[in-house]
Amino acid sequence: MATLLEADNITFSYDKKGPKVMDGMSMKIEEGKKTAIMGCNGAGKSTLFSLLNALRKPDSGKVLFRDKPLTYRHKDIIKMRSEVSILFQNPNDMMFKPYVEQDVAFGPENMKLPKEEIEERVQESLFAVGMEEYRKTPIMKLSYGQRKRVTLAGVLAMRPSVIIMDEPTAGLDPQMAYEVMEIAEQMHSSGVTVIMASHDTDLTYSWADELRVLYGGKCMYAGEPEPFYSDFESVQKAGLLLPTVFMMNRTLADLGKGSLEPYPRAQSQMALKTAQHKDVDLGVLHVIKAERDTDIKAIIDDYQLGGMPTGVYGMSARMALRATSTDVDFLYNGPENCTMKCLNGQDSVLICDPLMFDKAVTSAMFINEHGFGKINIDVV
Amino acid sequence: MSEIFRLEDVTFTHPGTTRKVLNKMNLTIEGGSRDAVLGMNGAGKTTLFYTLTGVYKPQEGTVYNHGEPVDYTRAGLQNLRSDVAVILQNPDEQIFCSLVEEDVAFGPLNLGLDRDEVERRVSKALRDVRMTPYARRPLQQLSGGQRKRVAIAGALAMNPKIMIMDEPTAGLDPQASMEVMELAEKLHLQGVTVLISTHDIDIIYKWADTSSILYNGKIEYSGPAEGFYSDPETVYRCGLLTPSIFNMNRDICAIDGMDVDPYPRNCCEFTAKFGNPKESGRLVCVAAEEETAAERYEEVMKDLKGVQTGVYGSDVRYALTDNGIDFRFDAMDMCFTDAVRGKDSVLFYDSIYTPTIKEQADKLRKIGFDVDLEVI
Structure with a gap:
């Protein structure tokens, strides 16, 4: 895979007398991967992001985007930022306009896109974050969570290649946390490289392909999560802890209940790996691949899927759902909720964006492939 | 109350x-x-x-x-x-x-x-x-x-x-x-x-x-x-979620025909319930104050060379920063989990936490696992 973003031996401090927040930071972010960045408070995550996005300039060392060092010329920076978007922790740090629609349009306008294109992007982004009705609302009136969604819409409207x-x-x-994660997964499915800093060890473990751990202004680990978590001394030094399922899986393996691998990363995977009876009847997971114009109601009637616990996952599925008057039980965390129903022996229905299919059945496939149980996946 | x-x-x-x-x-x-x-x-x-x-x-x-x-x-x-x-x-x-x-x-x-x-x-x-x-x-x-x-x-x-x-x-x-x-x-x-x-x-x-x-x-x-x-x-x-350990317990119990109660709430309880643990590792619990922690450490570890150590509580953590402690955080669950998997460990803790340690051991006993616990 190609390297998309790279920090090459960066040093940086906020004032000359102060400590070096970056002290020989080198890190590569690969295109198309989901990369989690972890580290203790003050390890320099936010500083690193501002350097990668050219909001700050390193004291020494280089930032490279698509193998080219940043020039920090105004024109180049504008172009780069249209491709590399940051969603800041605090939404109030990135709201520029008084009304929701203006704020979302801000980025695309700066990119000098045609009016109709901006309108289309604003509409679609606000739909994606579930804030359409608030288009004309003053930002002042929104809650913290709503503001977070609006800033996310603003990022989506830029159609970046890295977020x-x-x-x-x-x-x-x-x-709301699941809604945000679904949007992140949606972007990843459409080819966006997603980088996420989080202190939620369990969340990042279930999500990330790649892990980067910051410590003392350097990148102390780069690679898949499991080798890092297997080295407890480094985990502790970095200010982190083991993900719950990782620790449980390791302990059970030590007790001779199953092998260490395959590593379960989600609760349903862990539960089925642990359960003794592998031949018990689990439910059927009916997956309806729904494009925007799919008539969901007709499919549910034709295939007699009415009355089962139903979830929705992904943008096109949500759009298709809006066009019909179908009741849905799980408006968020659809895949895991539907899979859990199957674990309890119930059939369930997941209305799913075709782009998101692989993600939606990750847990069911893990369980099936390793013989931890059998969830029939029925693709409609 | x-x-x-x-x-x-x-x-x-x-x-x-x-x-x-x-x-x-x-x-x-x-x-x-x-x-x-x-x-x-x-x-x-x-x-x-x-x-x-x-x-x-x-x-x-x-x-x-x-x-x-x-x-x-x-x-x-x-x-x-x-x-x-x-x-x-x-x-x-x-x-x-x-x-x-x-x-x-x-x-x-x-x-x-x-x-x-x-x-x-x-x-x-x-x-x-x-x-x-x-x-x-x-x-x-x-x-x-x-x-x-x-x-x-x-x-x-x-x-x-x-x-x-x-x-x-x-x-x-x-x-x-x-x-x-x-x-x-x-x-x-x-x-x-x-x-x-x-x-x-x-x-x-x-x-x-x-x-x-x-x-x-x-x-x-x-x-x-x-x-x-x-x-x-x-x-x-209510817009909430169930804790993942609650879900796992429910699902495993449903499949294996076990009772959901007692509900495990952390790693040692979960692995004790589902891991069929055999012999408990020895868990040596050492209550200490900030002033006495270093001394107690020397005294206890003399006979327990090479055994894993953990600290729980800010007083002992502070007093034992330079002692090469293995589990500096989340040590209570780590040490009890080690006991479940048959490994010995020593837990130094601020003496105020004695009831919490007892509560944890009691909970494990309810699950059917007796920790080889020694309070010194």
């Missing part, structure tokens, strides 16, 4:  | 708006319990806290503190607030001074304490949140998580009888989150009533005895967490 999310779920309730 | 707070049909609407953020809310907070307040954004958690501290005066209904209606005169409120400390979600809302130590001293100085006492409390509180090296640093130079720790230190320095923590772990790194939960447990053991509101369902499930669920300005449920989580439709309607 850097700094603590995207902090301060959000579980429901 | 005594009643600390009671809300009776409390209704509160923000001036200039029509929505009843609290809508005939009834809730009792008992002294000495570990309380969690959960609910989606906008459910009224923060408003509830401001109502308890007398910042908001309800339009209808009554708030009782120790059985007496809250007195909203200046003197009455001052009296109430000298007992109650609040840690706000956003630390910047409660930072008043430019230097770290000044900020932590702000509350105690307002209480009219003498200089020496203030200094003693400030240094203890900063140490408890591991911010001692930053005492003379300007707050603007700190990261978000570090400012949060300063805000927590400020609340600790008040020595409150009631501690309200609104999202105390949001923005903190995992180890710092564990320390905050350790502090909450310490306060609980000191007899402080601790009320925590959080979105981190997994962390709070391990700790709380009582969970109160807010929905639409009312209390939807109040009691042991399992009673709420066993009703998935309600959980979902």
Whole structure:
């Protein structure tokens, strides 16, 4: 895979007498991967992001985007930022306009896009974050979580090729946290490289392909999560802890209940790996691949899927759902909720964006492939 | 147990708006319990806290503190607030001074304490949140998580009888989150009533005895967490999630025909329940004070060379920083989990936590696992 963003031996401090926040930071971000960045408070995550996005300039060392060092010329920076977007931790740091629609349009306008294109992007982005009805609302009137969604819409409207999310779920309730994660997954499915800093060890473990751990102004680990978490001394030194399922899986393996690998990363995977009876009847997971114009109601009737617990996942599925008057039980965290129903022996229906299919069945496939149980996946 | 707070049909609407953020809310907070307040954004958690501290005066209904209606005169409120400390979600809302130590001293100085006492409390509180090296640093130079720790230190320095923590772990790194939960447990053991509101369902499930669920300005449920989580439709309607360990326990028990009760709440309980553990590892528990910890370490480890060690509590953690401790955070669960997998370990802990250790061993016994526990 190609390297998209790179920090090459960067040093940086906020004032000359102060400590070096970056002290020989080198890191590569690969295109198309989901990369989690972790580290203790003050390890320099936010500083690193501002350097990668050219909001700050390193004291020494280089930042490279698509293998080219940043020039810090105004024109180049504008172009680069249209491709590399940051979602800051605090939405109030990135709201520029008084009304929702103006704020979302701000980025695309700066990119000098035609009016119709801007309108289309604003509409689509606000839909994606579930804030359409608030188009004309003053930002002042929005809650913290709503503001977070508006800033996310602003980022989506830029259609970036890289999105850097700094603590995207902090301060959000579980429901909203899942909505944000779904949007991140949606972007990844459409080819965006997603970088996420988070202190939520369990969340990043279930999500990330790649892990980068910051410590003392350097990148102390780069690679897949498991080798890092297997080295407890480094985990502790970095100010981190083991993900819950990782620790449980390791302990059970030590007790002779199953092998260490395959590593379960989600609760349903862990549960089925642990359960003794591998031959018990699990439910069927009916997946309706829904494009924007799919008539969901007709499919549910034709295939007699009415009355089952139903979830929705992904943008086109949500759009298709809006066009019909179908009731849905799980408006967020659809895949895991539907899979859990199957674990309890119930059939369930997941209305799913075709782009997101692989992600939606990750847990069911993990369980099936390793013989931890059998969830029939019925693609409609 | 005594009643600390009671809300009776409390209704509160923000001036200039029509929505009843609290809508005939009834809730009792008992002294000495570990309380969690959960609910989606906008459910009224923060408003509830401001109502308890007398910042908001309800339009209808009554708030009782120790059985007496809250007195909203200046003197009455001052009296109430000298007992109650609040840690706000956003630390910047409660930072008043430019230097770290000044900020932590702000509350105690307002209480009219003498200089020496203030200094003693400030240094203890900063140490408890591991911010001692930053005492003379300007707050603007700190990261978000570090400012949060300063805000927590400020609340600790008040020595409150009631501690309200609104999202105390949001923005903190995992180890710092564990320390905050350790502090909450310490306060609980000191007899402080601790009320925590959080979105981190997994962390709070391990700790709380009582969970109160807010929905639409009312209390939807109040009691042991399992009673709420066993009703998935309600959980979902309230915008919440069930803890992952609760789900796993339910699913595994359903498949393997086991009883869901006792409910495991952490790693050692989960692995004890489902791992068919054989012989317990030896768990040596050493209660210590800050002054005695180093000495006890030498004494105990003489005979236990090479055995894994853990620390629980800020006093021993501070005293044993240079001792090459294996588990510096989340050590209680780590050491008990090691016992489950047959490995020996030594846990040094602030002596105040003795009941917590016993409680953990009792819980494991209920699951059917006897820890080879030796308290010395």
